[in-house]
Amino acid sequence: MPAPAPDTPAPPGHRLVHPQAANDLLMYRLNRLIAVAGSLVVRLCEGGYGITRREWGLLMVLAQQPGLPPAALAERLGLDRARTSRAITSLQNKGLVTRSTMPGDRRQAVLSLTLGGLSLYDSLFPQIKALNQELLSELPPEMVKALDHALAAMQQRAEMLVATRTDLPRTYRLRGGRH
Structure with a gap:
């Protein structure tokens, strides 16, 4: 598809389909959106609750799917196992997550939120949900x-x-x- 003439407005989505600069690239634009809007989540998590955005991601998944092994949690979040392990250890140290061995295989562990972790999730999720709704409100x-x-x-x-x-x-x- 040839580029539109300079005096003709480009059809909607044209710059995504035919990017000419970084600001036209889908993944660049999504990354910028995450950087800007995500900074609100970071401020809320770190400033209000003393957890990182990564730790928040783990809490969200475990609130919906308790009893996941660490490897499955890492996969769901698209994180490497080392970063996931560090975040799990941090959440354990904060009293928000427990690690239990699976019956019959002590090498395998499953993760669950503590009452404190559930309480934090119940408090923080509505605030982050409101930020998402505000972002979509336009x-x-x-x-x-x-x-x-x-x-x-x-x-x-x-x-x-x-x-x-x-x-x-x-x-x-x-x-x-x-x-």
Whole structure:
């Protein structure tokens, strides 16, 4: 599709489909949105509750799915196991999470929220939910519905790309970059 003439306005979404600069790239724009809006979540979590955004992510998942092993928790959040382990240890030290061994296999552990963890979740979730609702408040309902569908489709496509794009180099973050 050729670029529109300079005097003709570009059709909606044109710059996403035909990016010309960093500000046109979908992932760049999503990252900027997360950086700006996410800073509100960071301020709320760290300033109001003494937990990091990563720790909040673990609490949210465990509130919905108690009894997960650490590896499953890391996978659900898209985090590496080392960072997840550090966050779990921090939450345990704060009295918000318990780690129990599985019956029959003491090498396997499952995680659950303590009463303090549940209380923190019950207090913080409505505030973060309100921030999300405020962020969406400028969009009409049909646009919110379309955004929900678009995000689900893009998530599915991203997961398929990760599974099939074997031509891309692997990362070795723990070793300082390229291997």
